[in-house]
Amino acid sequence: SLKPKSLRHHGNVQPFSDEDASIETLSHCSSFSDATSVADEGGEASEDAAQEDFQYKLKGFIDSTVDKSAKTRQGALDGLKTAMATRILYEFISERRMTITDSIERCLKKGKGEEQRAAASLACLLCIQLGSGIESEEVLKTLKPIFRNILADGSANIQARQAVATSLGLCTLVAEDDILDVHATMECFENLFTRSYARADGTCPSVSPQTSQLHTNALLSWALLLTICTASQVKDILRKHLPKLPRLLESEDVNMRIAAGETIALLFELARDMDAEFEFDSWDELCDKLNALATDCNKHRAKTDKRKQRSVFRDVLKAVEEGDFQSETIRFGTERMTIDSWVRKRTYDAFREFVGSGMNYHLQANEFIRDVFELGPPMLVDSATMKAMKISRFERHLHNSAAFKARTKARSKFRDKRVDVGEF
Template sequence: VCPLTLWGQQGNVQPFSDEDSSIETLSHCSSLSERTSAAEEAGETEEMAQEDFQYKLKVYIDSTVDKSAKTRQGALDGLKTAMATKILYEFISERRMTITDSIERCLKKGKGVEQCAAASLACLLCIQLGSGIESEEVFKTLKPVFKTILNDGAANIQARQACATSLGLCTLVAEDDIMDVFATMECFESLFTHSYIREDGSRPSVNPQTTQLHTNALLSWALLLTICTGSHIRVIAQKHLAKLPRLLENDNVNMRIAAGETIALLFELIRDFDYDDWEPLCEQLNALATDCNKHRAKTDKRKQRSVFRDVLKAVEEGDFQSETIRFATERMVIDSWVKKRTYDAFREFVGSGMNYHLQANEFIRDVFELGPPMLIDSAALKAMKSSRLERHLYNAAAFKARTKARNKFRDKRVDVGEF
């Protein structure tokens, strides 16, 4: 370490050397080699850590059939967190039917929160397995259970809401027959159409929780629109495009937004569709984009205005406000309503792990046309981290020594001033 120099009271430069601070500086810097060795040892024990992690996952899987509902809930949440934040294809592939059986049991025999967790886990399982025979087998087992709960008016409403969302994404990932996709869409239609304002202007009597169920069904229906054939989309547009604007008058802001985004998606998918009520629709969208209704919460109005400005541009100009997602050394541009609906659907389950899955999950990368996962040289990455650590430790040590030396010097100046 170079000698520290400070300006004296006379303005001349004088060397300052403090034995204690020098020893402390050397102590901090010499600890670098110890920490580097610790990092190397950590790399050597990575395999042990992986074994420990897999052991915990096995305990979670076993605990999904525990007699205690609290234990089952904890196990489901633990598996969800693991699948959302790591790529576990090999581990899961070997145990997919065991996990599927556990999900089915929790959906059938669990209550409310447990059913919601099981439904979410089903989606994460399909996301991990990707599109293929393995996820198809999982979905064939779970689809009838999803639909039974979804259509059961006496079932727990939160469970029905979760099944509406999970059925949509699992169908996108794992359904192998387009006719079955259409059948599932009809199942969703049978729900959200109950929120349509009637032709005579009267409003259906729907409570907030049921409205949320209808909203989830509409969003899943819109998700499956993205994989429909052009001819089928035209049939759907002729059937629903004149009625979907009725949902824009719903009292629930989430339903209004879901309806607006679905309308924008339909216009994007069939740009040359002959729509008779185009001008009234634009007026309605413009009213929502500039909504000043005093009876609505400020946050709801702010969120609504932002969305409907984009929806209005989509309908009037065929425009989309693009967004860039950055992850690792890559970036993805969301430049269409199709891509936005798909991205939002995956992110709902993966959450904060979305960027990691965009980087490493081959299936999700294929969905967004990102190509094979980019390989990063682990040795170079470790060297870069080591270099950063070295600079950080050196700077921290030098700063501490400098501060200590200056404080002592200031103390001496005070002493001199007092005489």
């Protein structure tokens, strides 16, 4: 298998609202299995009714994806997206996979910008729900030619191309079963982002902000697929791309500079994993460039852009100079996970982009995502545990507010001291 062990394994409908989502998102247990359990006595009947009502709503969305009105189709796609981002719907979706795939295909081919964007995102969420295996492979087989056409077509809607650049990356990570096809898809992305390279004389090609966003999305998807490449592929890419990628650090677009910096850090990490003594010819020059971006005080740049950029490039510089990674802990339910490498960060950020605030829920309940991050099978959460978690959450809130008061007091004392000493 090409993947590392961690990756094997009616009418005008209103978009699905977060309020609707919370009916079940809060009651995790009912999504872990088809058996529903509710903390309240006698709540099971109403829970079943809510479940039925919810499925009826979803069927309505699926029917509405073929409506004559573009606005209705758009609302239906958004409704399905929100539902898939906030709940585990494997059984429901599995039975209707081909119908949903057909709808996505039709909206991608016949829809305009926003509708195509929503359809591309829905394709990704469909693969995330189905996980790695024959079902998601079938989805990708159907949609990949359309994705690639939109991506390569300079006259296609730019929003659609931006969305496809992101979706094709994650769909490939989840569902591609052939390493050569992964490579071919990476080449589609290379054809885009390499157009933003600064020229040999240091001048940057003039690229519109919308096109720059397309190139940035393509670069991030390319970096995501780097994480599942074989060692020999990584060696080829290092030889071919590492000398040129620093040219993207000259870009006028802050998001492109950041994406390029993080991709360079990821490549150094992969290179050192294969060879601890890895050396890069233009290392000093690269470190100077990264250092300049980490301390950027260019007057022409917006303050928020500079702040965001400086923080990222301090981490990138550490990665390139010392092989360090600033690790971060993600807490979800009663569990926690550490993002301790650029590979993990790129993978986590890619999933998070699609499931958004549903990420913690998917980390708890989605077997495929748990597999990717090596979290083991989902831990079943029963009503008693949910109650206990709610109590501890309230106690934690009290503790946090007490700690906050204590910190504020300590700080104000410190401020008084500073005034007395007069050194500052």
